[in-house]
Amino acid sequence: MAKICRKSAIGSGHIEIAPIFRLFNPMNKTSQKFTLVIPTYNEAANIESLCSLLAGVLSKENIDFEVIVVDDNSPDQTWKIAQTIAEKDKRIKVIHRVDRRGLATAVIAGWKNAKGDILGVMDGDLQQPPETIPLLLNKLNEDALIDIVIASRNIKGSMALRRSAWRRFVSWSATLISVLLLPKLVAQVSDPMSGFFILRKEVIGEKVLNPLGYKILLEVLAKGTYKKIAEVPYIFAERKKGGSKAGVKQYLLSFIYLLRLSIQSSRSLKSL
Ligand SMILES: Nc1nc2c(ncn2[C@@H]2O[C@H](COP(=O)(O)OP(=O)(O)OP(=O)(O)O)[C@@H](O)[C@H]2O)c(=O)[nH]1
Ligand SMILES: [Mg+2]
Incomplete structure (x- = not known):
């Protein structure tokens, strides 16, 4: 069972507490809430199945959660479907943005409205x-020093199922450019382009995040405050329904963003 709890300071310092007490003392555990943000644009064919799968998995593991779908006024009315789901299940919420577009800013909008102590993002x-x-979540709770856990496609046990030559090129070249421009930042992780990760909310706190396009993880790594990062492997499946939005425009935006971040980092004291 996944436990969303964090060890308190009980037992530290000079006070010795018997292990049995530590185990059963309710003050020893702070039950935590998890907020998962799903950015969507034209995911009408996927959103219902995803919400139902998520509710099943998270309830089974007794995780106190909310899901926030942030939709940018999709022409296929993904937001309307999500609103219907939300009416039946109060753990699902919807932010329907009519004035903005962009995966990364949608994620930030969701996190700003989050009630959770642990935040996350996954695709829709x-x-x-x-x-x-x-x-x-289990990985995050293994060690109080871990603040970010990334689902990676590039470590032992992971796999990326068939992707088009264009998607492989986008992923490969964006990683290469980020390694060249932001070597220290990217060296911390095996999958810097991952769009599937969780973090303690203190990592971003009140920080001003200003990402472009898809690059939400790099923005968190560059601007956030964290001690340790951990990674968990997963199998990245093919998209079965709906179409990819990762086109040439997103690719160019990513390039501009990486350039901007590298200029900012060379000016700032924080060495990236
Ligand atoms: N809110 C919002 N969500 C977006 C936007 N663009 C993409 N998304 C969502 O972001 C997630 C990832 O987008 P995809 O198009 O699947 O991109 P990808 O997974 O990197 O690329 P593929 O491997 O080609 O699918 C999906 O849930 C999209 O619906 C946007 O402008 N606004
Ligand atoms: Mg996708």
């Missing part, structure tokens, strides 16, 4: 398995 196209979420 069923390419990432909901079953990985309890594994991410």
